[in-house]
Amino acid sequence: MKIKVDHHSDIPVYKQIVVAIKDMILANELIEGEALPSVRKLAINLGVNPNTIAKVFFILQSEGYVDSKPGIGYYVAKPPPSSIEKRLMDLDDAMRRIILKMKRFALSEEEINKRFSAIMEGVFENERNRS
Amino acid sequence: MKIKVDHHSDIPVYKQIVVAIKDMILANELIEGEALPSVRKLAINLGVNPNTIAKVFFILQSEGYVDSKPGIGYYVAKPPPSSIEKRLMDLDDAMRRIILKMKRFALSEEEINKRFSAIMEGVFENERNRS
Amino acid sequence: MKIKVDHHSDIPVYKQIVVAIKDMILANELIEGEALPSVRKLAINLGVNPNTIAKVFFILQSEGYVDSKPGIGYYVAKPPPSSIEKRLMDLDDAMRRIILKMKRFALSEEEINKRFSAIMEGVFENERNRS
Amino acid sequence: MKIKVDHHSDIPVYKQIVVAIKDMILANELIEGEALPSVRKLAINLGVNPNTIAKVFFILQSEGYVDSKPGIGYYVAKPPPSSIEKRLMDLDDAMRRIILKMKRFALSEEEINKRFSAIMEGVFENERNRS
DNA sequence: GTGGTCTAGACCACG
DNA sequence: GTGGTCTAGACCACC
Structure with a gap:
């Protein structure tokens, strides 16, 4: 998963990642049911703190873009219609x-x-x- | 001088004002040599702290968009060509x-x-x- | 980091610190990539307000002498050649x-x-x- | 009397003028007994506020560089020895x-x-x- | 802990 | 009145 993160942007890193993943889902680049990378891996991959990724997934889940299977990981959900x-x-x-x-x-x-x-x-x- | 300031935006207030004034200058809505409102008046006008406006003018000056005459006020400078x-x-x-x-x-x-x-x-x- | 600050000088404190740090960088006493002291620590160290140091780093960054990693700290950048x-x-x-x-x-x-x-x-x- | 005044310098205008006049006296470009320009003329000449010039002359007088003849004007005095x-x-x-x-x-x-x-x-x- | 922003309020020099 | 600087203290996002 390749996401460009700009640490000098005014938009906080976690928001940048949230919209990037949302857009991947909306563009069907991530398909329903697909597993997302683990928090730790994605954190290392993007060069950000694991807490940041955890926050990202929390937001995505609360907005219905992903589901969590506790102890296993996060999965792409069906994005809210419209x-x-x-x-x-x-x-x-x-x-x-x-x-x-x-x-x-x-x-x-x-x-x-x-x-x-x-x-x-x-x-x-x-x-x-x-x- | 009318500038919309969104205190809830991710973009910091001072930057919003900086680009707003820059754009007025680039769009020739403020012309070279014209006096800008005083720091205190603009601060009251926009509902922000005078320090915030001071910072705005400091940046605009360091980028060559305005010039200060201490004790008198700020004036629109010739914006850098290009x-x-x-x-x-x-x-x-x-x-x-x-x-x-x-x-x-x-x-x-x-x-x-x-x-x-x-x-x-x-x-x-x-x-x-x-x- | 030892910098002499003269509160009675005509030159404002923040500028004294700016040129002091610039000169350290230009004289290679601070080397590229090296971490600078945190805003708060340097403020205490020099006996000035954290805001003053923040202004110093803001200027140094806008002139390309240092780079910030928000939440982590400031680092010496490669000073503009010449x-x-x-x-x-x-x-x-x-x-x-x-x-x-x-x-x-x-x-x-x-x-x-x-x-x-x-x-x-x-x-x-x-x-x-x-x- | 030609003095370069830099309104953007950190050194206050009045101090710039004070040392400029002091140096003229020390360099014998202004000789003892010579009349200085009037406050108003010098103010216009240098593009500064008359109050500033008045302050300059006040300082020069208190340091013994000029004498005042009330109602007439200021005159160059013998600079303090050494x-x-x-x-x-x-x-x-x-x-x-x-x-x-x-x-x-x-x-x-x-x-x-x-x-x-x-x-x-x-x-x-x-x-x-x-x- | 870090940087980043903002407010409130003060003092100075200058016009 | 003006700009310029500084302090004190607060809150936020991020590590």
């Missing part, structure tokens, strides 16, 4: 905020469209080349 | 990250385009109505 | 200013040389005795 | 401190001598060319 839609709306909001900032910096509708297209180009170029 | 370009690149990066997340959640290129257009629609509808 | 050269040029400038003052007080080139030699004598006498 | 020697010892001290810093940054006696000579060269080259 959680994916909610996540997408958050992304929409984030996108809207960025667009508003660009607009504030005097970028025209056209210029913003151009920037967006350039980024999309970069993100999807691999697929196109492959086909 | 700082606006750098800011726009940061926004591009943020947008790219959002797009990648959407893609990861199995949205197709087309679907992402649609979402983006819908947001742009919302942001620019006023202008279009006016014309 | 920072030592810049420091030496500052010293040259200071020396030039002194020489100009002496000249202004009607000291001849010869007399200034003599004063300089006398000082050098005092500074390096130990070494010479040893050899 | 004040010039004291000033030179201060300069020696400053020079010694610089040399010690250089030594700390691993410069050898030879290297320091070289730097000093280079600076002296620069300071005295005009004279030599003239002769």
